[in-house]
Amino acid sequence: MNTTWIILGATSAMARAFARRLAAEGAGLLLAGRDMAELTLLAEDCRLRGARLAEPLTFDARDAGGFGALIARLETEEGELNAAVFAGSMPDQSLIDADPALIGGTVTDSFTGPAHFLQLLAPLQEARGGGTVVGVGSVAGDRGRIGNYVYGAAKAGFHTYLSGLRNRLTRAGGHVVTVKPGFVDTAMTWGLPGLFLVASPDAVAGDILRAVKKRRNTIYTPFFWRYIMLIICHIPEPIFKKMKI
Numbered sequence: 001m002n003t004t005w006i007i008l009g010a011t012s013a014m015a016r017a018f019a020r021r022l023a024a025e026g027a028g029l030l031l032a033g034r035d036m037a038e039l040t041l042l043a044e045d046c047r048l049r050g051a052r053l054a055e056p057l058t059f060d061a062r063d064a065g066g067f068g069a070l071i072a073r074l075e076t077e078e079g080e081l082n083a084a085v086f087a088g089s090m091p092d093q094s095l096i097d098a099d100p101a102l103i104g105g106t107v108t109d110s111f112t113g114p115a116h117f118l119q120l121l122a123p124l125q126e127a128r129g130g131g132t133v134v135g136v137g138s139v140a141g142d143r144g145r146i147g148n149y150v151y152g153a154a155k156a157g158f159h160t161y162l163s164g165l166r167n168r169l170t171r172a173g174g175h176v177v178t179v180k181p182g183f184v185d186t187a188m189t190w191g192l193p194g195l196f197l198v199a200s201p202d203a204v205a206g207d208i209l210r211a212v213k214k215r216r217n218t219i220y221t222p223f224f225w226r227y228i229m230l231i232i233c234h235i236p237e238p239i240f241k242k243m244k245i
């Protein structure tokens with residue numbers, strides 16, 4: 001059976017690594033994002049690696065008017081339809097503190113834009129009796145902290161949305177994998193101070209693909225972040241509110 005993936009935010013370093021792994025398995029890839037020149041190069045690379053189909057498409061999380069065309073394009077592909085969301089943005093928290101107008105865009109990029117798209121896709125997946133959704137959240141969504149609490153709140157919202165979508169799609173034979181990465185070496189973290197245990201995008205992509213095949217519900221990647229976050233989430237609030245981590 002044909003398998004087609006639409007990858008939202010396909011220019012992200014993690015998404016590129018994920019797309020290359022899917023290409024090697026012969027999947028069909030719709031590579032969606034804002035930078036058409038980069039997406040065209042990525043599509044060429046994926047075709048060379050064995051993708052049955054690799055096509056660049058425009059996706060801007062802040063322009064829901066464009067989502068219908070993507071759904072219509074997906075509809076023309078036979079077989080299983082899957083989606084992976086890598087889109088997201090993390091403006092410096094100090095910039096948001098200075099200009100609260102930045103909150104809307106951050107939440108749209110990391111939560112409501114992708115969720116809007118997935119809501120349009122869900123009936124199609126249900127009608128086909130299956131399909132997988134991968135949603136990339138973040139450990140930042142597990143507990144709000146001073147350094148990135150707006151981004152963290154957007155990711156927490158996305159985690160909750162994915163949990164509900166999993167409930168819904170499970171009933172139709174589908175599946176949703178929530179991915180919570182720790183620090184990953186990508187454009188988003190470039191130059192940020194204080195990072196530790198930084199993972200490579202390819203290692204994260206490998207974890208995601210394994211989670212898809214095993215139909216895992218929620219993964220931390222690398223795995224040890226589950227334990228780091230367990231500790232962080234159990235720090236009593238009177239202590240946590242005075243910490244800067």
Ligand SMILES: NC(=O)c1ccc[n+]([C@@H]2O[C@H](COP(=O)([O-])OP(=O)(O)OC[C@H]3O[C@@H](n4cnc5c(N)ncnc54)[C@H](OP(=O)(O)O)[C@@H]3O)[C@@H](O)[C@H]2O)c1
Binds near residue numbers: 033059090
């Ligand atoms: N790096 C980390 O340590 C880390 C940790 C936890 C979670 N994450 C999450 O992992 C995902 C991938 O991020 P990354 O680390 O690979 O960083 P990245 O390279 O900056 O990727 C972010 C992606 O989001 C896209 N994007 C941003 N705003 C968008 C919009 N309005 N419409 C469509 N696409 C938009 C970017 O597209 P353009 O190329 O057009 O800008 C890019 O493809 C993100 O959701 C991020 O929050 C990252």
